[in-house]
């Protein structure tokens with residue numbers, strides 16, 4: 509029997525329709541070898557499951573929760589209301605308001621219940637995961653070295669950019 513690695517990061521989203529955006533977070537966690545779990549939890553459609561997830565997050569060993577939602581995006585804030593595990597909120601682009609509604613729903617938290625809020629869409633999801641990696645790297649030298657290398661590679665790629673002039 510193989511031993512299950514306990515997830516350190518939880519990735520949750522309000523709908524499977526958020527996956528194309530939120531998979532950018534999952535891809536980063538996979539790239540860094542961070543144990544994670546990913547699932548649909550909707551504050552509006554699954555409130556009891558959402559509270560249970562938030563209440564158990566810390567005792568289950570999660571160190572960060574990446575929560576993405578679109579429109580009336582209450583999921584990140586309501587999870588943050590029920591746990592002290594850092595919540596990283598990702599506004600998913602919405603059908604009618606291009607995600608500006610999602611962004612404002614997530615970012616305008618009352619003082620005392622923070623959600624670290626990222627940019628709308630794919631870059632926001634990837635950056636949320638990179639921030640989760642950085643949080644974990646504070647107590648993990650190997651992960652810190654990996655993150656340093658990622659940034660060096662990124663710098664080299666930018667330095668190698670040319671223009672068609």
Ligand SMILES: Nc1c(C(=O)O)ncn1[C@@H]1O[C@H](COP(=O)(O)O)[C@@H](O)[C@H]1O
Pocket residue numbers: 521522523524525526549550551552553576577578579580581582583584600
């Ligand atoms: N904002 C929320 C929440 C929530 O905050 O709990 N639950 C679902 N949704 C959002 O509704 C949008 C449309 O969902 P459907 O595609 O399932 O109709 C999605 O972007 C989802 O995140």
